Amino acid sequence: MSTNLLDRTHVFENSATDNILQALKTAEKDKNYYAFYDQIKASRLPFIPCYEKDTKLVHEQCFDFLQMLGEISIPVSVALSMHYYILAAVASYPFSKTSKEYWKREILLKKIKKERLLIANTGSVRTFKSVDGNQAIVADKSGDSYVISGEAPFMSLSGIADYAVFTAEMKTGEKAVFFIPLDQEGIVFKDTAFGETMEGSFTKSVEFRNVRVDSSGVIRLDADEDERCDLLIYQRSWFQALIPAPYLGAAQAVLKNLKAFASKRIKKGKLLAESESFLDAMGELRIRYQAAAQLSNEAGSALADFRKDNKRKLKRIFESSVVAKYFSTHFAEEIVSKARHLMGTRFLTPGSLTEKVYKEIVFGPLQPMTDVDIREYFGEQAMEDGTI
Incomplete structure (x- = not known):
């Protein structure tokens, strides 16, 4: 369906x-x-x-x-x-x-x-690091297991998920991906500042207080690759390729509401849905949605084309996913904003879906990679390879 x-x-x-x-x-x-x-x-x-x-x-x-x-x-x-x-x-x-x-x-x-x-995840890379005392997640080898400590500011599905997946830095400088059950002593969830705005996501900060993890749940990463490790880039590409979906879904719901609204409102003797100006505006919003859908589809195609140790393909995957995320989340926000102008005060009816979406749609561009990170990345690429 x-x-x-x-x-x-x-x-x-x-x-x-x-x-x-x-x-x-x-x-x-x-x-x-x-x-x-x-x-x-x-x-x-x-x-x-x-x-x-x-x-x-x-x-x-x-x-x-x-x-x-x-x-x-x-x-x-x-x-x-x-x-x-x-x-x-x-x-x-x-x-x-x-x-x-x-x-x-x-x-x-x-x-x-x-x-x-x-599965919950704490490993998203963010533009700004906190200075409020949050410590990065670190792991210390102890016999056949590891001891995890530190804090991550955001983890969705906190208290709902069964396992957490995250990247931690070893005291030796290497990094590793950890898979750990969340129903164990030493894992503490704390409420974040989102409040009811993101109710249902169960997004909280998570603190690891000397949590012991068996080595069977650890995938070691190549220390020489550091942040450019293929697996980490591949994971981030999947994130960027999927995160537009919730926001495009919300934008689509708003377009359906806008269509229903226009089919019941009369302006200058005819239905709003029949006016040229409305059709022009609706067409513009549809183009944005269509473009976002196609960019997301391209990101999926790039992921399917991945071959291990092929840096060129990995770069294409990463950039396709980032472009999809950037334009899709912005287009979704623009669709919702334009629909608000077309529907007027009806759009902000308390308790309505459109009012709820209006408060939540802004989180799309704010999720990593943020606009700041994306523009900086492509700016550096332009300076390095001479493209514009």
């Missing part, structure tokens, strides 16, 4: 998707998000990357489902995008079958699928 412009076909039953979407509508009404997350975990929908091995289809199916959720709730869709991007990146990364990482990954995927585990 794909609802976006690309009209893709899903491997999951429409009835299962419909049930989850209805459960989210109920959660939005009753503010009982715990019940929604329990229901979605009982379905196969959060575990698409465990069932589907075609990377392009994984992106399409995850993106489309997140977009459907975004039509109802940006916060919930954003939270689940964190689960999806980590799971999809780990599931599709081309580890060598002779490596320990490959078999650790396979064991982890089987566990996630069998036990229906949701």
Whole structure:
């Protein structure tokens, strides 16, 4: 039951998707998000990357489902995008079958699928670092295990997810990706400043107080590559490629409201929907939505074209995902803002979907990579290779 412009076909039953979407509508009404997350975990929908091995289809199916959720709730869709991007990146990364990482990954995927585990993530790179005392997450080797300490300012699905995935720095200077269960002593969640604005995402800061982790849940990274490590770049590319979905879903919901509004309002003796000026404005918004959808589709194609140790392809993947994120989130915000002008005060009716979206749509461009980071990156590229 794909609802976006690309009209893709899903491997999951429409009835299962419909049930989850209805459960989210109920959660939005009753503010009982715990019940929604329990229901979605009982379905196969959060575990698409465990069932589907075609990377392009994984992106399409995850993106489309997140977009459907975004039509109802940006916060919930954003939270689940964190689960999806980590799971999809780990599931599709081309580890060598002779490596320990490959078999650790396979064991982890089987566990996630069998036990229906949701994954939270703390590893997003942000423009500005805090000076309020938050410490970076560090890991210290202790025998056959590691001891984790430090704090991350944001983690969606806090108190909901079963496992956390994050990158920590070793005291030796190396980095490693950790997979750890969240139901253990020493992990503390603290409320963030978002309040009710992102209700349903369960976004909080998380502190690790000397948490011990078995080495089976660790993937070591090449210290020589540091921030340019292929796996980390691949993960970030998945994030940028999926995060437009919640906001485009919300923009699509607003366009539907705008269409319904125009079909019931008369201006100068005829329906607003029939006026040339309205059709011109609607066409402009549709173009923005279409462009965003196509850029997101291109990002998925780039991810599917990845080959290990090919820096050129990895750069294309990263840049395609960043471009999709940049324009899609901005276009979504512009669609909502323009619709507000066309609908007037009706748009801001207390308790309406449009009013709720208006408050939440601004988070899209603010999520990493932020506009500042993106423009700086492409500015540096232009100076280095002479492109404009």
